[in-house]
Amino acid sequence: MNKNIYKKLLSVKVLIIIVLLNFVIFFSFKKNLISRIILSHELSILPALIVREINKKTTFNVYDEKLKKKALVYFNNYLNSIFISKSGRYDEGATRRLLHGNVYCDGQSDALLRLLEQINVKAYNVFLYNNLNVSPHTLAFANIDNIEIKNDEQFTNEQTKLYLADTQNNYLAFDKRSQLMDISYMINNEKNFFNFKKLDSDGIKLNLLKNKKAEVFQENQILKEAGIVRKISMTVFRYLPTYITEKILILGINLSNSEYNYKLFQKSRLKHLLFKEQKAIQIFKRIPDDKFKKENVNYITKKIFFENPIGLSNAK
Numbered sequence: 001m002n003k004n005i006y007k008k009l010l011s012v013k014v015l016i017i018i019v020l021l022n023f024v025i026f027f028s029f030k031k032n033l034i035s036r037i038i039l040s041h042e043l044s045i046l047p048a049l050i051v052r053e054i055n056k057k058t059t060f061n062v063y064d065e066k067l068k069k070k071a072l073v074y075f076n077n078y079l080n081s082i083f084i085s086k087s088g089r090y091d092e093g094a095t096r097r098l099l100h101g102n103v104y105c106d107g108q109s110d111a112l113l114r115l116l117e118q119i120n121v122k123a124y125n126v127f128l129y130n131n132l133n134v135s136p137h138t139l140a141f142a143n144i145d146n147i148e149i150k151n152d153e154q155f156t157n158e159q160t161k162l163y164l165a166d167t168q169n170n171y172l173a174f175d176k177r178s179q180l181m182d183i184s185y186m187i188n189n190e191k192n193f194f195n196f197k198k199l200d201s202d203g204i205k206l207n208l209l210k211n212k213k214a215e216v217f218q219e220n221q222i223l224k225e226a227g228i229v230r231k232i233s234m235t236v237f238r239y240l241p242t243y244i245t246e247k248i249l250i251l252g253i254n255l256s257n258s259e260y261n262y263k264l265f266q267k268s269r270l271k272h273l274l275f276k277e278q279k280a281i282q283i284f285k286r287i288p289d290d291k292f293k294k295e296n297v298n299y300i301t302k303k304i305f306f307e308n309p310i311g312l313s314n315a316k
Helices: 003-038 045-057 065-082 094-100 105-118 152-161 183-188 228-239 242-254 260-273 277-285 290-296
Strands: 123-128 137-142 163-165 215-219
Touching: 003 242, 045 065, 045 094, 045 105, 045 228, 045 242, 045 260, 065 105, 065 163, 094 105, 094 260, 105 123, 105 137, 105 215, 105 228, 152 183, 152 215, 163 183, 242 260, 260 277, 260 290
Parallel strands: none
Antiparallel strands: 123 137, 123 215, 137 163
């Protein structure tokens, strides 16, 4: 074959390969971009769907302005039951954390903030510091009573009027009548919370609350604070039929760059989060990697609950 023709053919082949590679890379990037948008914090599709499904399971309307405390209790209990805190960090948005399942205290509090957004409750993800300015724990403070807090100074002054929710340890402050109480009640009745040891420091009971060193590092956006995209999303996904919303989330999982085992795991987790336990197990069993299944089965079979054994969800 003529050398010039051979070179031309080789050049054409190389060009075709480059074009194909670019197409694959571009398409892969686009797929992953679409996935990240669907599973993004900005849209919060999964938190919206979870709140809707929780609402179907309760005997009250979680969107009712007068029942915010009760909704907070149910959300806290729900998240405590679906998360497992093991080794390793997972620094992604709330939707991916919910699908992942293995999340530390800060990630769990972030998920609670996103659920509370859906019922228009302002909340803060808060670092708690001991007297040496070391932060051993993170949890959420909910602004149930709509106290005006516009800056760090106001937060410091008003934080005891907020309601603590610790999804990792399932800490909620109740009085003897099972009424949900604010942080000031906890401090004034510290003996009632002797088992809230994660909030103690420096040899002082509840010192992580008393010393007022708590620092907001994240807050949610209620409807009046949200941008146009968030407002549209919060409205659309509150009323869009469940099966369509679920299909959109599954599309987001399918288009991600995750490997096959993990995609099946996320789909089974999605069913589990939406109270479809049997369907979750069916999908989980399709995962071909037995080692992966053994390591992650608890994320699918862990029982979801709202009320703890002594009925503290009777908060009003």
